[in-house]
Amino acid sequence: MFPNVFPAIVDTLKPIIFSKNYLPKWLLFISVVSIFNSIQCFSKIGISLTKKVYSNTSAKNNNEINSLTCRLFGTWTFIACMIRLYGAIYTSNEQVYQLCFISYIVALGHFGSELIVFRACKFDKGIAGPFIVATTSLIWMYKQKEYYTGSSW
């Protein structure tokens, strides 16, 4: 079983990489990048990266960002990653498409609320990345739903 996994992954991802459609490529790209982000959360480097995202120093002083919150962040990122991977592979499936879209609503809701309500984030470089990715994906997926799934919202 195990030796067959790699060719199966290549067979699944090849059509996405060589397709003319950019949304699946984008979802795949974000998914692959976040796999590394989520793994990093389980190391010492990860904590310093997570502190760049949740950069309000008073939150840091309050010890809100510790190795546990970092691992939780890594775990949630990994789930988000899997949803986006499936979104990249099954872009024409309406339910998967919706789920992927919802994962970005959750992400935007989380970062937005940490910025405005809970204030663990500051308006800086660290939050810019996640914010731009979530917003871009939401707008893109909102506009292209009919093209990819065949049905509008």
Ligand SMILES: *[C@@H]1O[C@H](CO)[C@@H](O)[C@H](O)[C@H]1NC(C)=O
């Ligand atoms: C940082 O967090 C503290 C405590 O939660 C809050 O009072 C402050 O306004 C926050 N700073 C920013 C820039 O959001």
